[in-house]
Amino acid sequence: MAIKPITGMLRRQAVLDISVALGLGTASGYAWWYGYHVPAVRHRDQFYQKIEEERAKAMGQQSS
Incomplete structure (x- = not known):
């Protein structure tokens, strides 16, 4: 009984990891920018x- 080879799984996992990281990073960046x-x-x-405005008001009153 042969074990079938695992092909393409590492690449798919890497693409998924990178996509999730970029998506979460972008979402976190927007949350920080617009939330804080x-x-x-x-x-x-x-x-x-x-x-x-207070300084301009004070300067205006002094010159009168």
Whole structure:
């Protein structure tokens, strides 16, 4: 009784592993970018915008 050869399984598994890794990496990247980075940058920009507006208001009152 002969054992049939295993052909192509390693290549298929490698392609599957690479595809899953790239897919999960891309999904994780998007989750981090839009779930953490964009809101953090928006919050930071609003903070500095508020400071700038307060400073401009103070400078406007001093010159009057």
